[in-house]
Amino acid sequence: MSFLDQLNPQQREAVETTDGPVLILAGAGSGKTRVITYRIAYLIENVGVMPESILAMTFTNKAASEMVERVDKLVGGLSIAKPVISTFHSFCVRVLRRDIEALRIPSSVPGAPAIGHTKSFVIYDENDQQQLVKSVMRRLGIDDKQTTPRSVLAHISWAKNHMLDPQEVYLQSADPKTERVAQIYVEYKKELAKANALDFDDLLLETVRLLKAAAGVREYYNRRFQYILVDEYQDTNRPQYELMRLLAGTRHNICAVGDEDQSIYSWRGADIRNILEFEKDFPEAKIIRLEQNYRSTQNILQAASAVVANNLKRKGKNLWTSRQGGTRLGYYEAPDGENEALFAADYIAKYLREAVDQGENVRAAVLYRTNSQSRLFEEAMRRYQLKYHVVGGFSFYERSEIKDMISYLKVIHNVDDSISLLRVINTPVRGIGKTTIETLERVALETGTSLWGALGEATKRQLLPQRAVAALRSFRRLIEDGRAMLAGTYVERLEDTAREDQHADLPADESPEDADVTFDPGEDENISFDFGVPDQVDASPETTGPVAAGEGASSTPAAEPGFRAPGEAANTAEILKFLIDRTGYIKQLEEEDTPEAYSRIENLRELVNAAMDSRDRGETLDQFLDHAALVSDADAYDERAQITLMTLHAAKGLEFSLVFLCGLEEGLFPHSRTFLQPDDIEEERRLCYVGMTRAMDTLVLTRAVYRRRYGTDLPEASVPSRFLEEVPAALVEELGGSRRKRDASRTRVSAPQEPEHQAHYAYEDEDQSTANWAAPSKPQAPAYSGRSYNSIDNIAEFFASRGKKFNVPKTLVEEPRGKKGFKPGQKVRHPKYGEGTVYHREGEGEEAKITVQFPRFGLKKLVEKYAQLERA
DNA sequence: CCCTGGTCCCAACTT
DNA sequence: GGGACCAGGG
Numbered sequence: 001m002s003f004l005d006q007l008n009p010q011q012r013e014a015v016e017t018t019d020g021p022v023l024i025l026a027g028a029g030s031g032k033t034r035v036i037t038y039r040i041a042y043l044i045e046n047v048g049v050m051p052e053s054i055l056a057m058t059f060t061n062k063a064a065s066e067m068v069e070r071v072d073k074l075v076g077g078l079s080i081a082k083p084v085i086s087t088f089h090s091f092c093v094r095v096l097r098r099d100i101e102a103l104r105i106p107s108s109v110p111g112a113p114a115i116g117h118t119k120s121f122v123i124y125d126e127n128d129q130q131q132l133v134k135s136v137m138r139r140l141g142i143d144d145k146q147t148t149p150r151s152v153l154a155h156i157s158w159a160k161n162h163m164l165d166p167q168e169v170y171l172q173s174a175d176p177k178t179e180r181v182a183q184i185y186v187e188y189k190k191e192l193a194k195a196n197a198l199d200f201d202d203l204l205l206e207t208v209r210l211l212k213a214a215a216g217v218r219e220y221y222n223r224r225f226q227y228i229l230v231d232e233y234q235d236t237n238r239p240q241y242e243l244m245r246l247l248a249g250t251r252h253n254i255c256a257v258g259d260e261d262q263s264i265y266s267w268r269g270a271d272i273r274n275i276l277e278f279e280k281d282f283p284e285a286k287i288i289r290l291e292q293n294y295r296s297t298q299n300i301l302q303a304a305s306a307v308v309a310n311n312l313k314r315k316g317k318n319l320w321t322s323r324q325g326g327t328r329l330g331y332y333e334a335p336d337g338e339n340e341a342l343f344a345a346d347y348i349a350k351y352l353r354e355a356v357d358q359g360e361n362v363r364a365a366v367l368y369r370t371n372s373q374s375r376l377f378e379e380a381m382r383r384y385q386l387k388y389h390v391v392g393g394f395s396f397y398e399r400s401e402i403k404d405m406i407s408y409l410k411v412i413h414n415v416d417d418s419i420s421l422l423r424v425i426n427t428p429v430r431g432i433g434k435t436t437i438e439t440l441e442r443v444a445l446e447t448g449t450s451l452w453g454a455l456g457e458a459t460k461r462q463l464l465p466q467r468a469v470a471a472l473r474s475f476r477r478l479i480e481d482g483r484a485m486l487a488g489t490y491v492e493r494l495e496d497t498a499r500e501d502q503h504a505d506l507p508a509d510e511s512p513e514d515a516d517v518t519f520d521p522g523e524d525e526n527i528s529f530d531f532g533v534p535d536q537v538d539a540s541p542e543t544t545g546p547v548a549a550g551e552g553a554s555s556t557p558a559a560e561p562g563f564r565a566p567g568e569a570a571n572t573a574e575i576l577k578f579l580i581d582r583t584g585y586i587k588q589l590e591e592e593d594t595p596e597a598y599s600r601i602e603n604l605r606e607l608v609n610a611a612m613d614s615r616d617r618g619e620t621l622d623q624f625l626d627h628a629a630l631v632s633d634a635d636a637y638d639e640r641a642q643i644t645l646m647t648l649h650a651a652k653g654l655e656f657s658l659v660f661l662c663g664l665e666e667g668l669f670p671h672s673r674t675f676l677q678p679d680d681i682e683e684e685r686r687l688c689y690v691g692m693t694r695a696m697d698t699l700v701l702t703r704a705v706y707r708r709r710y711g712t713d714l715p716e717a718s719v720p721s722r723f724l725e726e727v728p729a730a731l732v733e734e735l736g737g738s739r740r741k742r743d744a745s746r747t748r749v750s751a752p753q754e755p756e757h758q759a760h761y762a763y764e765d766e767d768q769s770t771a772n773w774a775a776p777s778k779p780q781a782p783a784y785s786g787r788s789y790n791s792i793d794n795i796a797e798f799f800a801s802r803g804k805k806f807n808v809p810k811t812l813v814e815e816p817r818g819k820k821g822f823k824p825g826q827k828v829r830h831p832k833y834g835e836g837t838v839y840h841r842e843g844e845g846e847e848a849k850i851t852v853q854f855p856r857f858g859l860k861k862l863v864e865k866y867a868q869l870e871r872a
Numbered sequence: 873c874c875c876t877g878g879t880c881c882c883a884a885c886t887t
Numbered sequence: 888g889g890g891a892c893c894a895g896g897g
Contacts, residue, residue, distance in 0.1 A: 060886080089887050125887090200887050268886065372883055375888085392886090426873095433873045630887065649885045671884055687885085710882080711888035 003038060003074065007031075014255075014288045015039045018047055018227070021248075021282035023275070024257040027319040028304070028693035029295030029655065032257055036229055037067060039255065040083055041074040043227055051075070054083035055247065056229040059265075061087055061631050063231060063653055084225070088240050089200065092207040093626050095221070096121070096198070100206065102214040117196055117206070120414045120622065123629040124192070124199045127403075128419045129153055132195075136187040139445070147180055155181045156188060160201035161237050161269025194450055196416045204239035211246040222249035232652075233258030233278075237269035245281070252282060260315060261308050264649060264687045266679070276315070293319045293693075295655050297326025299731050300699050304692035307726045311682045328733040330700035331724070336715060337373075337663075340704045341380035344660045347700065347735075349384050351658050352642060362657035365644045367691045369669040373662065374645050381643065389641035391650045397628050401585075401600040402607055406628055408579050409572070412482040413621055416450035425451075428588050431471040439463055452479075478582055485578060486621060488569035572624045573611035580604060648691045659695035661688075664703040664721035688723045700735065701727070 004012055014024045014035045026032035040056065043049040058064045068085050084091070097119055104116035124132065133149040133156075155178070159169050166189065170182035192199065198206060211218045228247055230236065233256035236244065248254040258275045266272065279285050293301055301321050308314070330347075334340035348364045355362040366377050371392055381388040396402060404427050407420035415421070426432040443463065444454035455476055459469055484490035570578070580586055586604060589597040614624045638644075644656070648669075663669050669688070674680035692699060701724060706715035 087887070203887080264885075267884080370884055372888090429874070431873070435873085647885065673884065 003041065007034075007038065008292060010288055010290050010292075011035050011038075014290070015042050017286055017288070018043055018049075019253055021252045021278075021285040022255045023233075023278045023282075023285055023287050024255065024290060025275075025287065025317070026257055026259055026290040027293060027317055028259065028262065028690070029293040029301075029321075030290035030319070031292075031294055032231075032259075032290070033063075033067065033070065033653065035290070036231060036255075036257060037070040037074060039229065040071050044075050044083070049227060050081065051083045052081045053224060053226040054229070055091070055225040055227070056083060056085040056231065057088050057091060057244075058085070058231045059087060059235060060653075061090075062650075063087075064090070066653075067231075087630070088243070089203050090626075090630055092203040092243070093123070093630065095207050095210070096203065097622060097626075099210060099214070099217045099220075102217050103206070103210055115193075117193070117198065120196060122195070122197045122410050122414045122417045122420070123203070123626065124195075124197045124419065125629055126153075126200075127398075128197070129199050131419050131422070132191055133184065133188055135441075136184055136191060140183065140187065142180060142184065147177060152181055152184050156185050157201055158269065159185065160205060161239065163205065163238050163242075191418075194416065194448075195418050196414050197419070201239075204237075204243060208239050208242045208246065211243070218246060218249075221247060222251070226251060227253045228255070230254070230256045231258075232262075234260050234263040234272055234275045235265040235268075235270040236274050237265075237271060239269075241271065241274045252284070254282070261311075261317075261686055262652065262690050264652065264683060264690060266683055272313075289317065291317060291319055293321040295696050296321060296693060297323045297697060299326040299328055300692065300695050300697075303329055303699070303727045303731045304689050306728050306731075307692065307723055308685060308689040310726055311685050313679070313682055327698055329727065329731055330698070330735045331732050332700065332702045332735040333720075334702060334704045336706045337376050337704045337708060338380075340662060340702050341376040342383070343735075344377060344662065344700075344702065345380035345384040345386060348643060348658065348660070349386055351698070352386075355657070362697075363642055363644070364658040364660070365646065365651065365654070365656040365694065366660045366662060367646065367648050367651050367694065368662045369648060369671060369687075370663075371647055373668075377645050377662075381645075386643055387641065388643040388645055389638045391644060391646035396603070396606070399600075399603055401589075401603055404585070405576060405579065405604065405607055406625070408479075408482070408583075409575065409621065409625060411452075411479055412486060412575065412579075413625060415452040415479065415483070418444070418451040421451050425475055428583055428585055430474060431467060432475065433468075436464060436468045436472070478579075481582070482575055482579060485570035485575050490570065571611075571615040572619070572621045573608055573615050575621070576608055576611050580608075648687050651694050652690055655694055655696055657696050658698045658700070659691070660700050660702060661691045662702045663707075664701055664724050665707065665718035666721055667718070668707070669721055670723070685723065701732075 004015065007015060008031075011031055011034070014022065015038045018039070024032070024035060026035065036056065040054055043054055044051050056067060058067060064085055064087050068082075071083065071085065086094075096117075100117050100121065101119060104114040104118070106114050130149050130153060133153050137147070137149060137152070155169075159165075159181075164172070166182050166185040169185055170179060173179045173182055192202070211221065225247060228244065230244055235258070244254065244256075256275070256278060260272055260275055263270060263272045263275075279287065296304075298321055301319055305319060309316075332340070332343055334343055344366055348366075351364060352362065368374065368377075374390055374393060378388070378390060397406065404424055407423040410417050410420040411424060422437070425437065440451055440454045440458055443458045443461075444451050447454065447457055449457070455472055458464055459472060464472070481490060586601050589601050611624060614627065619627070644654075648661075666672075670681055670684035674684050703718065703720055703724065705718060707718050708715045
């Protein structure tokens with residue numbers, strides 16, 4: 001095969017060793033993804049393996065979708081059947097949707113339903129989990145001041161990742177706090193079961209339990225998947241490891257790929273021993289090392305290797321590259337976080353411009369330790385009118401209006417989902433208040449049912465005032481009608497709906513109000529807010545997979561795209577429209593008549609669009625919900641974006657011509673929470689290694705001398721990250737910063753190495769500023785106080801004073817004050833959001849804020865002075 | 873019962 | 888900078 005010629009001997013061996021266990025130790029940039037994808041192609045084309053009997057597991061959706069794409073390029077069009085390439089969690093959901101009921105056990109009470117989850121289970125995200133823990137703690141009377149729900153949840157998750165059940169946590173507990181956690185854990189589990197819900201960790205745990213307990217199910221998957229690949233093996237945790245072993249069956253055609261130097265998820269239970277002891281698990285294993293790095297220059301590789309060499313717990317390896325030399329690493333020491341971000345924007349702007357001039361297509365990334373650092377970089381990029389893409393951060397599915405609608409869908413899908421029910425029972429307000437809910441909760445507890453069950457019971461027992469009963473009945477009908485639509489048995493009840501809500505007297509599809517939520521068929525495909533990867537991953541088993549849509553007793557038979565005949569099951573989009581309409585959700589927002597409200601309406605339309613897309617893919621409601629739970633818009637990693645902002649964790653597996661590694665300060669990176677454990681520091685160092693090795697040509701390290709912790713606090717002086725000290729000085733070039741002698745603690749900057757630069761530093765004017773470096777723990781006002789470099793003018797001034805050729809964009813320096821004065825109705829263009837219409841204006845002169853409606857981004861409030869708006 | 877505004881924490885990484 | 892929670896008035 002011709003594609004094999006593109007591989008080096010080790011890669012080729014890794015591809016061609018198809019049978020038996022193989023461990024591929026793949027150093028950074030050594031062509032790991034290439035090996036996996038070629039191996040899949042080789043199995044299909046050369047060995048004649050059926051595509052659908054290949055299973056590849058990754059950690060992130062990003063990695064999965066990239067792999068799908070690359071495999072498609074190699075073997076696309078050969079067959080309709082595709083290999084299953086999926087994250088661990090997505091894979092588990094599919095298995096559970098098919099077979100979880102095999103875990104059900106008959107009730108001890110004759111005639112009572114069996115115990116255990118059904119196929120209609122819902123997935124609880126972190127928020128849901130937190131609500132659940134909170135309510136359990138409230139009920140147990142545990143003060144959540146000392147034991148916060150957060151910490152309890154973290155503890156429970158830790159236990160789950162190590163496969164400890166509540167009893168084991170209790171037995172191992174040595175302090176009252178852990179005992180309380182065990183107690184909460186028990187109740188938490190019960191509540192999940194009652195709600196027919198699984199949390200993220202359960203997805204893995206229950207799948208493992210299922211494959212262990214149900215031999216038939218296990219055999220089914222063992223027959224189905226003959227070749228298994230596991231990516232990022234160094235980051236597998238205990239449940240993932242067991243899952244892998246169960247799936248490998250007795251055939252052992254397992255191929256694990258990993259790099260112990262890139263293990264960065266131990267906090268999620270990843271056990272580095274999995275990779276270190278692969279040979280013990282599979283004595284017949286073949287080990288293949290990929291040590292040629294194709295990505296980075298020698299300088300970058302050498303620097304990264306020097307840093308990670310400080311770790312004691314590693315096997316050690318020799319990565320080499322044929323890309324001799326290269327530019328030295330840059331180091332820039334910014335006075336503060338704002339300046340650090342502006343420097344990055346400036347540098348990247350120049351870098352990209354030069355590349356364009358030379359006809360090169362390059363990509364740059366800004367990497368940071370914590371998500372909250374992104375804000376400053378975003379602002380800087382906007383000021384420089386640079387197009388950028390942020391990975392992570394806020395999610396579409398985290399917006400309250402979206403969560404509300406998703407919760408409605410979840411309740412319709414599974415009425416026992418009490419957390420979701422609680423969210424929507426009075427949203428929009430329908431007169432069901434605290435007292436009513438408390439009564440329901442009490443009844444639910446007494447009768448051992450979910451809140452939905454309590455709803456009927458409380459009405460029957462006449463425990464509530466007439467008003468509340470009426471409100472509850474209205475809510476109940478809404479949900480029942482939604483369920484009837486789903487089942488295809490929905491019959492219009494005019495007399496009910498008319499009394500309840502004047503909107504409900506028409507089926508969703510024909511309602512005149514539909515203009516709010518529906519788009520013309522010709523148009524709606526184009527108005528898609530990109531909040532998910534194209535779901536080839538989930539779609540693949542549709543055609544061939546074991547988890548066919550609507551199989552068995554699934555409550556959600558597949559719906560035809562387009563309209564439906566009477567009596568046929570409604571699809572997700574139709575139910576959504578029905579809900580929006582019947583609850584009057586949009587109508588209420590319209591009455592609010594605020595920019596924010598219209599923005600929410602816009603988001604709801606996007607949700608309907610998403611549901612229509614889902615329908616067109618032939619997905620059922622549960623698949624739509626699974627997607628919403630597992631695939632966040634953070635995964636919409638846009639490869640075409642020239643500039644990407646993200647955390648170091650999110651950058652794993654990616655590469656960029658230029659990488660900015662920012663915030664290299666003790667306490668931030670390495671993070672302060674890792675100081676206590678030497679092992680944690682080693683993990684931070686690996687994270688640093690991962691970040692550095694993302695760079696192909698240019699790597700710039702930066703640090704801010706002063707950094708603000710929260711928005712308004714006084715900035716604190718920082719100590720340079722220890723990782724900076726570990727980079728060999730010979731490989732580094734100072735980019736106008738004041739990098740002092742190696743040992744920060746004894747530095748008084750008494751003898752500046754580069755006086756001409758130092759002298760220009762504003763904070764050098766005052767003696768005390770240098771003292772801050774020696775005693776950084778004490779929060780202190782910046783020594784350059786009185787002069788803030790946050791304001792635009794000062795930034796320009798600052799750079800001017802330093803004599804640096806650091807061109808702050810013109811618009812920053814010469815403010816076109818009052819020149820614009822955009823008025824409502826006017827069309828404008830924004831560098832990031834594109835064309836929009838001015839909606840509202842408030843304030844005077846340069847402080848004026850204008851609200852602009854952008855077709856794809858909804859309403860944005862912008863300060864006219866800063867927003868780079870143009871007439872369109 | 874509902875809405876508002878003030879206050880108190882907080883923020884590590886991800887499925 | 889911002890979400891979660893609570894007190895107090897309508």
